Amino acid sequence: MTPAVRIPEELSARVPVEQREPGLDRDAVRMLVSRGVEAAHHTFRELPRLLRAGDLLVVNTSATLAAAVDGWIGHARVVVHFSTRGDDGRWAVELREPDGRGTTRARAGGPAGTQVCLPGGGGLVLEEPLSGRLWWARVAGPDVPGLLREHGRPIRYAYTERDQPLSVYQTVFAVPSPDGSGSAEMPSAARPFTARLVAELVSRGVQFATVTLHTGVASAEVHEPPYPERFAVPEASARLINAAKAGGGRVVAVGTTAGRAVESAVGADGVVRARAGWTDLVVTPQRGVRVVDGLLTGLHEPEASHLLMLEAVAGREAIEQGYDAALQGRYLWHEFGDVHLVLP
Secondary structure, eight states: OOOOOOOOOOGBOOOOGGTTTTTTOGSSSSSEETTTTTTEEEEEGGHHHHHHOEEEEEEBOBBOOEEEEEEEEETEEEEEEEEOOOOSOOEEEEEEEESSSSOEEEEOOOOOOOOEEGGGGEEEEEESSSSSSSSEEEEESHHHHHHHHHBBBOOOTSSSSSOOOOGOOOOTTTTTTTTTTOOOOOOOGGOOHHHHHHHHHHHOOOOEEEHHHHOOOOOOOOOOOOEEEEEOOOOOHHHHHHHHHHHOHHHHHEHHHHHHHHTSBBBBSSSSSEEEEEEOOOTTTTTTTTOOEEEEEEEOTTOTTTTHHHHHHHHHHHHHHHHHHHHHTTTOSSSSEEEEEEOO
């Protein structure tokens, strides 16, 4: 796809699939399957028969935070998106302007020293820029996890119809972090999984390996590469991934976040080792992939940096053909939309 391509507004998924029709569950979304330049149409419930015994799915266990909080700069209302907790206790935040349809208008941050009043008597001070839209901020008053639990709501954008409860943004794999860390936005590729589907996959010999990558705030205006994010690949998962590769199984990352975590933990020898910390890795076609054989992901806008990882896995021509098929097939985009399985 080229940057000139635009996704028709009517192809934005405005509500989750289970709210569109009574009796549907999360796994009722459609799934485009790409093998090279060949694309086929399936439903997500067919995933177990598209994988085989010995394949391994890598899933992100990061829980989604209620990361949007109302605040005030003087008398002007703003919305604070809490993005990433730093090692020094500060938070990367984004300020946005409310418009009644989600918090879609980015607000210029700064200058340094700008104070934002928060609910419950707390506040934050912008200290230094992290990017054009994100600032490192020092938070005073209630601890941020408590603030988000009491006053936060999930981040949403104008293409969705309404606010949703936090449970709608949690995947079946989500595990709350003891320190209150999590993802500012849902690792949405895993959203269609249900406990029933996981059980069926396991019964067919498909394995799961868990990793954690806490995603920051995406930009609805400028699709810049991701900034450093906290991740962890446990020893048990590293062993599972290496064993799957050695046994001829396919390692399929569920989401670019899981793929980024795994590719951040592989050495030049192709062996995955337990690792935790921060990653600034951007997987590009030039860098290539060293572990991931396939990718299950949502449908991304043409400018999104996530597409670089898809091209690294499958090649540009395959991704362009797949997206053409998704547009022609009227697939739905964004976090409540349909999914794309890219296989070798």
